[in-house]
Amino acid sequence: MEVLVSKSEMGQGIATGFATVVAEELGARLDQIDVVFPVADESFDDPVAHTLLTGGSFSMHNMYPSLRLAGAAARATLIAAAAQQWGVGADRCTADGGMVRAPGGRSATYGSLAGAAAKLPVPNSVAYKDPAHYTYVGKHLPRLDIPAKVDGSAAFGIDAVLPGMRYATVIHPPCMGAKLGSFDAAAAREVPGVRDVFAITGAVAVVADNTWSAFQGARALTIAWDEPARKPSSATLAADAAALAADPKRRKTAKSVGDASIRGAKSIAASYTGPFVAHAAMEPMNATASVANGTCVVHAPMQAQSAARAMAAKAAGVSIDAVELHTTYIGGGFGRRLHSDFVREAVEIAKHHGTPVKLTWTREEDFQHDYYRPMFHSDVRGELDGAGRLIALDQTVVAPSALRISVPEFSGGKVDGEFIAGVRANWGLVSSLYLRGFDGENVQGADDSPYDIRNLLVSYVEHDAGVPVGDLRAPGSNWNSFVLETFLDECAHAGGRDGLALRRELLAASPRSSAVLERVVVLSGYATHPAPPGHALGLAFATWMGSMSAIVADVSIAGTTPRVHRLWIAADVGRAINPDNIAAQLEGGALFGLSMAQAGKITLADGRVQQSNFADYAVLRMADAPSVQTAVIDSGAEPTGVGELGVPAVAPAVANAIFALTGKRIRSLPFTDALA
Numbered sequence: 001m002e003v004l005v006s007k008s009e010m011g012q013g014i015a016t017g018f019a020t021v022v023a024e025e026l027g028a029r030l031d032q033i034d035v036v037f038p039v040a041d042e043s044f045d046d047p048v049a050h051t052l053l054t055g056g057s058f059s060m061h062n063m064y065p066s067l068r069l070a071g072a073a074a075r076a077t078l079i080a081a082a083a084q085q086w087g088v089g090a091d092r093c094t095a096d097g098g099m100v101r102a103p104g105g106r107s108a109t110y111g112s113l114a115g116a117a118a119k120l121p122v123p124n125s126v127a128y129k130d131p132a133h134y135t136y137v138g139k140h141l142p143r144l145d146i147p148a149k150v151d152g153s154a155a156f157g158i159d160a161v162l163p164g165m166r167y168a169t170v171i172h173p174p175c176m177g178a179k180l181g182s183f184d185a186a187a188a189r190e191v192p193g194v195r196d197v198f199a200i201t202g203a204v205a206v207v208a209d210n211t212w213s214a215f216q217g218a219r220a221l222t223i224a225w226d227e228p229a230r231k232p233s234s235a236t237l238a239a240d241a242a243a244l245a246a247d248p249k250r251r252k253t254a255k256s257v258g259d260a261s262i263r264g265a266k267s268i269a270a271s272y273t274g275p276f277v278a279h280a281a282m283e284p285m286n287a288t289a290s291v292a293n294g295t296c297v298v299h300a301p302m303q304a305q306s307a308a309r310a311m312a313a314k315a316a317g318v319s320i321d322a323v324e325l326h327t328t329y330i331g332g333g334f335g336r337r338l339h340s341d342f343v344r345e346a347v348e349i350a351k352h353h354g355t356p357v358k359l360t361w362t363r364e365e366d367f368q369h370d371y372y373r374p375m376f377h378s379d380v381r382g383e384l385d386g387a388g389r390l391i392a393l394d395q396t397v398v399a400p401s402a403l404r405i406s407v408p409e410f411s412g413g414k415v416d417g418e419f420i421a422g423v424r425a426n427w428g429l430v431s432s433l434y435l436r437g438f439d440g441e442n443v444q445g446a447d448d449s450p451y452d453i454r455n456l457l458v459s460y461v462e463h464d465a466g467v468p469v470g471d472l473r474a475p476g477s478n479w480n481s482f483v484l485e486t487f488l489d490e491c492a493h494a495g496g497r498d499g500l501a502l503r504r505e506l507l508a509a510s511p512r513s514s515a516v517l518e519r520v521v522v523l524s525g526y527a528t529h530p531a532p533p534g535h536a537l538g539l540a541f542a543t544w545m546g547s548m549s550a551i552v553a554d555v556s557i558a559g560t561t562p563r564v565h566r567l568w569i570a571a572d573v574g575r576a577i578n579p580d581n582i583a584a585q586l587e588g589g590a591l592f593g594l595s596m597a598q599a600g601k602i603t604l605a606d607g608r609v610q611q612s613n614f615a616d617y618a619v620l621r622m623a624d625a626p627s628v629q630t631a632v633i634d635s636g637a638e639p640t641g642v643g644e645l646g647v648p649a650v651a652p653a654v655a656n657a658i659f660a661l662t663g664k665r666i667r668s669l670p671f672t673d674a675l676a
Helices: 014-026 059-086 110-118 146-151 211-219 234-245 305-316 341-353 363-368 403-410 417-425 477-494 499-506 511-524 579-599 650-662
Strands: 002-004 034-036 094-096 099-102 106-109 166-171 179-184 194-200 203-208 222-226 252-257 266-274 286-292 295-300 323-327 357-360 376-384 390-399 456-462 535-544 547-558 561-572 627-633
Touching: 002 014, 014 034, 014 059, 059 094, 059 099, 059 106, 059 110, 099 110, 106 110, 166 211, 166 341, 166 363, 179 194, 179 203, 194 211, 194 341, 203 211, 203 341, 211 357, 234 266, 234 376, 234 390, 266 477, 286 341, 295 305, 295 341, 305 323, 305 341, 341 357, 376 477, 390 477, 477 499, 477 535, 477 579, 477 650, 499 511, 499 535, 511 535, 511 547, 511 561, 511 627, 535 650, 547 650, 561 579, 561 650, 579 627, 579 650
Parallel strands: 002 034, 166 357, 295 323, 390 456, 561 627
Antiparallel strands: 094 099, 099 106, 166 203, 179 222, 194 203, 252 456, 266 376, 286 295, 286 357, 376 390, 535 547, 547 561
16 A cells, blocks of 8 residues: 655655554554655645645644545545445444454455445545544554665665766855856866766856766866855844844834833843854755656655756756656755755756766755855843733844745745645745735744733844845744743843743643643753752743744853753644654754754855855764653644754753853854854
């Protein structure tokens, strides 16, 4: 039995999750399910977003109703086929383990009934399994993709092979906004194995007999770039952002409750700054393409197939229907592969060169031509009453807009009424750019918090930084949760109160959020067990796409470097389809967020990205990774997102622990800079 998974599998476990839901309602064993990634086609579009796209942690949320219905409807028709053959009532038949059974010992496999079942009408209504009798959902199960990833048979993008293919790489402009002037390929053509050198859109391509020769040929190129007059630098952009935050005329209101202009007995104000951040996926950008006989075939690790298909069609000069797009396993996405520039380039190269081509970016190209997480600047003011209670909060968020780049791509190049209606239903995630007039992603974690703040104003200012930006795991919230959660602790301290007590008060009207907070407090012993000497505990809470999490961090300081020893995480993601996978995603997300907070930054000077590889872009190493303990609360609600949920709360939890240790408020990231 096959389950066609139209979402990209990039380690978040969606293939196992989808198979689990279908197997449960179908009455099949999980080992009877084969997961298949179909060729991209609009018939597989997300039923809510109306496009082929994997991001925002909305895969299970959007697909869950369809998956349950598909499994239950198939089970009903198989039972009906068996009942018809045996001349008994369907209500006397049961289905389980890939078999239909009836009184008297009659039984038949699903396979033997499939032909007859296919001729029956799909039932108008179906009965779903009682959750009390679930066999797989909510149980501890092995992931279906792990054996293939362990034995090496799983095909990632970089593993794709087409008959007669050659290998390519590209060189992009080293300066933001630069254009190709001219290039001298003489030295590159002398490199053994190099077959061709030519310009494509925005880059110079080198084609060779193998990837190493392509890389060496690219290094031998002499290229003249026409650079723009305006060359962004980190220092200038930071000053621009601060000036934008101070200009009330530039602000657009994201959320307004009550009157945030009121004054209390005490006011607290702070400014926060955060850098551009790279995705730093282990598998560099790559795609394998063939253009021949009016068709285009692509194998690539993609998150946005509709966008990639449209780009490939345009680059190949064929109709979208002539593009055969195969999605592979992805060696790290984090939002970077929502953009399909590498697919377009592979198609352009294959068309120009006349053979199938595997394009692989160097690590340096990957780091220096990313769609970075935006840099942020936030100004926050809080008002406390005489009892130290928070009575007003005013936050202004300044950041470049990723949606201005990505939304036209996500829609396959056409932002029409159906697309906007779809994204409106999808929590308004990307529709805000068109429906609200600003980038709603950049205020996530600020305007969607469950905290009951009676006087609240969240404003947004778009910053045209001239730097390509995109979504990065829990976009917006991975910054705004840091700001909000550290500022709440500062407000609590200024009012002579405890941060836990303040959060309990503000979450009292949100039972699920309160339950998550209390669970992590008990799990970590935050309120009952003091930290070891030289250590401190920090607490933070966050939400993402209807899910909620809380983290406690056990931190010490060695010189100017925080060392995180343990993390405790509690989360509610609604119905817990695969608890082990949820825990793994929470742990992985927290470590990703910690890596970003500890040292992650992209800096620019004279329009050039200063970092180029893992040697100068620090990521968390295994020796520095804390132990992580998780608690997953199954609330029984509709499943919500988990892949990004572990990211937002970890940075503020660590920052709050740092204050407890040092008395220093952390208002900028990464920590390595803030504590220097």
